[in-house]
Amino acid sequence: MSRLRGSVTIDDVARHVGVAKGTVSRVLNNYTDISDDTRKRILKAVQDLGYQPSATARNLKRGRQDTLGIVIPVGHGNGADPFLAQFIDGIARALDESGLDLLVTTAHSREHVIATMKRLIARRKVDGFIVTRTEVDDPRIAYLTEQTFPFVTHGRTGDPTGYAWFDIDNEAAFADGVRHLYSLGHERIGFIGGSPDLNFARQRRDGYRQGLEALGVRHDPELETLQAINEKGGFAGAETLLAHKAPPTALLCVTDALAIGAVQFCRELGLKAGSDVTVIGYDGLPVGEYLDPPLTTFSQSAQEAGGRVARMLIDVLDGKPSRSLQELAKAKLIRRASDGAPSMTSAALANALRDRLNQQPLSGSKGE
Amino acid sequence: MSRLRGSVTIDDVARHVGVAKGTVSRVLNNYTDISDDTRKRILKAVQDLGYQPSATARNLKRGRQDTLGIVIPVGHGNGADPFLAQFIDGIARALDESGLDLLVTTAHSREHVIATMKRLIARRKVDGFIVTRTEVDDPRIAYLTEQTFPFVTHGRTGDPTGYAWFDIDNEAAFADGVRHLYSLGHERIGFIGGSPDLNFARQRRDGYRQGLEALGVRHDPELETLQAINEKGGFAGAETLLAHKAPPTALLCVTDALAIGAVQFCRELGLKAGSDVTVIGYDGLPVGEYLDPPLTTFSQSAQEAGGRVARMLIDVLDGKPSRSLQELAKAKLIRRASDGAPSMTSAALANALRDRLNQQPLSGSKGE
């Protein structure tokens, strides 16, 4: 007589109707060998009693959990990536339509991520994983592939074959970015990137280089800098590149966070972003609209990406071949106000910078 | 011979050692009636075979899922609340220590939230809920209380008894805010709030009023405005309040998003936030540091709050009385640069505003 909170079991229903519990199960799973009359009586009892099958019991037999997992790598405080928040939102919405749920876990190191995946797999808590922020050589993908455990990635790896992925054409976006800047009149275009272990960072850098090459502009390695992918990195990156004797008049940044830091650096020097120095980011963060100047950025709708990836994983679980589940989308340039024709040449900028740097000491990058 | 991926079952272990599976279970659950020798042999086999118990099977019998749930209300695009992202991060970290997991779900309406909770409860997918953004009269809390299903809230309701909660002393924070502004020399202090159905919005408004009263300043209802809690609302709120014939020289905003919009409005009018008009937000969003001017704000560490709430829910599940699980924390004012002594009186500000509004038409609030 286990009268636990709200637990109407299949036995209760069966008893109530006077049939075997297997029969109830068959009705609920749309088997055909049930008379119309019985079916109706059972369905009514299910309604009346408010019966809902226990996911646990069902899963035990079926071996499915109706749950997808995502393990978020959280570094030193960079856990609350606003991009990820929207991404997860998109996943959750898509799953809601399919009756699946999302298990969210964080992990603070590469090893921890794998260990967490291992635990979730061994304990059979999830049916598949969504992997984000892919690296060129990604241990998570290696592990899941070896275990033949279903997954979909957001972003590709160095070898984008044999698994399902959704990605943005990063090369094309940054090549376009270069072309755009060039057509605005920028001749020296800088690039603030991140660790080339991260696949998107590497691809965007490649796109930047390809864009220059396509225009016949010589690629100056000194106009490229690699930084931590956060606002501090952007600040430092701008500081580095603008210190060049022939500084760039435009800065292409691998993410909005970097761009925000770069704009901050310009502001502290009294340079106007959007005219004195152009800054372009990537991610389309909503907050970019409220910066001064509003940030020009590449947008890829994190929410849509989340939904897309979730649906792809469902397809994978349904047995679709991963070959047919590889999708490359285009990023869109959202022009706000941090880009524009250069107000002065690189040489003039260098002079202006020299003056300002002598005048006022910098605050340095801020915060923790 | 179900040789499924990585599924070593308890039977495999039992067979391997030559004992009954019940014995293996007893060893793993630290029962005492097992000889040292047998225990060792079983533990070794568990190691060797890499056995990990199936959460599903265990839960079926135990009736626990080792999973907590959070249902995020996502309005019209405001889903990706950066505050929530950090909050979830904090929860996930705390749960990781306890071996629990977090199920994240979104819902787009009050009814949908309840329906989702109902489903998760009926299907027995979670052991308890974390409820955020409490309303003064919150249907979720009514429902969960009626079902006697375990939960903890972040934020109180109109009647904060009978359940476990973690909250910030919103009244105290905003009363302090008023005092701070007054001591800077502000005599007309505006308030941009949100729907008083939201408990934190109502409490912060109350704190604002209490702060004025404590200083003996007459409360002018026209210096209060209620807006949608996002950047657009902040823009509109500033527009409304500054149109007053005796406009406020300082704006206390219920969240950072509102403050960001308010700063935007000032900027478009050519007013300098931090001197011409002081703007203070609430949430301590990291991005506030990179705005122009960097935003002065009350901070409550969303991450810490998430961790605290998660641990409280674990206590609830362990049977601790909810009376002992009610915790009120203090918000801290982070002074950056959007507050300061007023550069002019309310009257002078009114004149300045009249001039600017005649000169240049406003862009209006932007974006979607």
Added chain:
DNA sequence: TTGACTTACAAAACCGGTTTTGTAACACTT
């Protein structure tokens, strides 16, 4: 030496579903 306890484990029941197997009752052939 025998009955009463322990000890250390085997065996079985159970959690709540799904799936397989078995079987009365009826219909349909030949």
Added chain:
DNA sequence: AAGTGTTACAAAACCGGTTTTGTAAGTCAA
């Protein structure tokens, strides 16, 4: 009329654990 299929369901097995029950062997007291 006997054999062969269907139909519609009951009964039982199963998923992989946990918990209860049962019991052989050893220990101890009387």
